[in-house]
Amino acid sequence: MIRIERRLEQPRWLTVVVPVVSIAFAFLLATLVLLATHHPPLHTFARLFQAAFIDNGALTETLVSATPLAFTGLCAAVAFRMNLFNIGGEGQLYAGAITGAAVALLVGGAPSPVVIVAMILAGAAGGALLAAIPGVLRAFFSTSEIITSLMLNYVVALIIDYLIFGSHSYLRDSSGFQASVFPQGKTLPDSATWPSWTIHGLVIPLGALVAVAVAAAVWFLYARTRFGFEVQVIGDSARAGRYAGMRTRRKIVAVMCLSGAIAGLGGASQDGDFRHQLDPRGLIQANYGYAGIVVAALARYNPFAVLLVAFLLGGLQNAGYTLQGADFPNGLVGVLQGLLLFCVLGGELFIRYRVRIERRHATATEPA
Amino acid sequence: MNDALLVVVIAQGIAYGTPLLYGALGELLAERSGVLNLGVEGMMLVGAVMGFWAVQRFHATTSVALLAAVGVAALAGAAIAAIHAFLVITLRANQIVSGLAITIFAGIAGLSSYLGNDLDLATSPARHQFQEVFPSSWQDLPVVGPIIFGQSILVYASWVCVVLVGLYLSRTRLGLNVRAVGDSPAAADAMGLNVSAYRYAHTLVGGAFAGVAGATFSLSITPQWIAGLTAGAGWIAIALVVFSFWRPTLCLVGAYLFGAFSYLPFALQARDYSWAPPPELSQSLPYLMTIVALVLVSSRAARLRFGAPAALGRPYVREER
């Protein structure tokens, strides 16, 4: 007989031990998956770890994967904290990439810092505008933001396809023969290339620093300001928020816009830091938005933890790309991410609840 | 006559809408018991890959191999759904996050691709696939030929499923119990119903439906294994459940409507209409329509009349009312 009871007090050590055990358990399950499909588990994990963090240049590549995950992770964390399930980070990132690239092409002649700031602002605005749609619908028509934000991901993916493959838009490269056979985005001007810094061979892109700054700003906003206080109250109990005279609707729209803006920043960073053109295939294949939700959930919506988890999962993703090939199981990265999330989600039960196992007796039951 | 745009679009809309219909019926059953499962896309993909695998590996006559493949796909979908059920029913995890985890675990960058790659399925076309059932003379009948008689057995089976699920929910004792569990688990519990058992059963059956939906792609529509071949159909299936106010017959209408819209660009392209809108526009219509439908459904009056199962998305814990 298993009984699950709510804990009256949550010992502090549990909040450390449970996640560690959960992660270990996830790797144990992954081991079973690998064994079942005849892959050597230890060897595979070792290769993953090496390709992610050890090999020459691996950390630089890991940062390339981790930067967008940090943005989409923060995007999800900001909204989920208020029980707003914005799963449109994917589309909001595309939107930011579109507006970022468009602005870079428009003002490309200006000095580089001006172009970069314009791209950052445009990216944030693009993401925020897209996220405002589910936000407004949720606030004023109580339409579930889950499905609407998700549907918009597909719509924006189609728009980005249309801009590059389906039309002769401003963003499409139309010079030369090759560009007409293999459509692609216009190469952005040099002034739109975001700077990076190299420390002992590790290349740190501007986007990564922006992500750290955003995380710090989000933390401050939520922990130290009236706005953050209201978000916390409404997230915990919307009725309590209304009771206290908070403007719940405005706050829903504001938080959705903030969340979308952060994902849009990630899109602009894709343009400026890494791709230097509007790259539909690359963006859509990367699935940064959905992975960002995993990052946020694993980080339990704490902005600084989001950075850490984004770095670790970025490493995993980077290793996945590097090792892609006949002898390395494709899709292992998603499986591992899923298992990690399952185990951490399931593990939360043990923080909030106590599980007691009792034996059934014919007569009296002894206290366990 | 049978080449008329409208006839072709309706006939193909039914074919393309069928996986949506299976997925939506499954999600509807789970939601009626109070479990929101956002992992439909992932379950579909695993169903698709396992169904395809079965057809490639079972050496049997076409009908036996296909039947086995559908069975394997259903089992695979149910197995993935079992993870969600365990997490949200027994471990009381957040249903939204858990459903997303299912999609990531099983989806395009996860288990379905892992299996597709590992079982080496990506290179070959299906050894067997679903074909039209009726003789070609029937299929040549005007209008009804392509629309009614030009479909595969999966389409006819889905009609049977719609009727069965509808009758099950409205006319049977078990259906009454499920609706009680989804609407007021406390009342159901007090009347001696096992809330967890009902929720497990319907989440698993829902997963099986999603698995069959996936097999519809890999064995009938595509028909081969391509990573991520469902292309978001799972999400549309979830939206359809809301779109149809949790009613199986409306699911059918919605699924065919969406199917028709996703086929429309191909039909227009094939005909070389000079006025054809960009395919991206008609492809995005189902998504935009879903958003509009959701806004309409979320009006107060509609919610009161057709509202979602009241306990949808909430774990039931006896001690915490």
Add this chain to the structure above:
Amino acid sequence: MHALLGENGAGKTTLSNILTGLYHPDEGDIRLWGEHVEFHSPRDALEAGVAMVHQHFRLVEPFTVAENIVLGDHRDVGRTFLLHTRAIERRVADLSERYGLAVEPRARIWQLSVGEQQRVEIVKALYKEARILILDEPTAVLTPQESRQLFGTIRAMAEDGRTIIFISHKLHEVKAIADRVTILRRGRTVATLAAAEAQRRSLAALMVGREVELVERRSGPRDLGGTCLELDRLSADGDRGLPAVKDVSLGVRSGEIVAIAGVAGNGQRELAEAVAGIRTPTSGAIHVGGRKLKGGDAREAISAGIAYVPEDRLGTGVAPGLSVADNVVLKSYRRPPASRGPFLVLSKIRELAESLMHRYDVRASGPDVPARQLSGGNLQKVVLAREFSGEPVALVAASPTRGLDVAGIQTVHAYLREAAERGVGVLLISEDLDEIRALADRIAVMYEGAVVGERDGETATVEELGLLMAGGE
């Protein structure tokens, strides 16, 4: 007929949940007609003939009465795979006729009044052929007249050979109906005695564990100030979009306690919410201290000086997952000292929380404890502390003592009186006539959204109030 008497939190409901198989006992055993039984689920209990009418009804709202009654049944008409709706409806009609419990089998639950819903619950138990029927605080939602009718039904069932366990914390009910009384205190059986021999005062002492004053009426006339809260032909819709408050006009003077009596669900909650700005009035006006509110704006109501103690403590009155400190500044976080400009001043918030916790004797290990972990009484102290710290002009208190133990009730009553003495106009909404008669200067009775009568707090009798609550003038 056996009464289970005890104050809130004494373990009455937990005990009966064990009897119906919802909870499992840690130790000890249950004997039914001398035989040991072990219930692993409500189904076991139902099969053994034990049924319960819960305080919060266990009914499926969109279902019909007949569907609710047959739910989970596996005998007779409930056994078949297909539902035979007609047959079920006929059975239910027969049963309700036999016991004089008028229910319409085809009506949907959400269309029924609370009293009718209770009858459905009782018919449900009869349908299950329950030999032991547990009623958890059944009169809490009824008018005195309806309660008397219920007692008649209970007696008829007992004469039929059924055992009734009647849970209550109201002494006069227990005296009126029970053969024997068992008193629980803090989860333990204190005594079992024959109801006829027991004195009310001694029962109360056993229940609380010390001598208590039963009903203390505030004595002496006080000076009342001018009208501080005035409602002028106020109307508002309920959650279903139907009119819930109809043309209510009412004035509360500074220092006065005006009570609104009525059976739950007659528009009291909606009225309170409209006054507090959480619900938008459809017509009429609210004046606070001479200032007219535009209505439907909680922030405006708060700044005009309306304090509100909501019926739903955990969830509306406090945000359960947030700390006590956060909840203390739930309304004052916009102003200094809790915030400076857009920024919070955490040290000041903490100080404020600590001083209020000290002044209102909130028992918690510190201001950082999540509100959810506090007991009901301490939670209500947090709410009151916060509401009084805003120096209100008028206070709306909706069922402020529901679910509290005797000590908690006395504390809340003391705070309400103290507030009135300081010149706050108090609008008390309660279903408990004893509470109302102990506190109120004036009593207005609401029935179906309208005020159907006003009485003086000193002289009103339970009889006439009950009649008004039932809609009869």
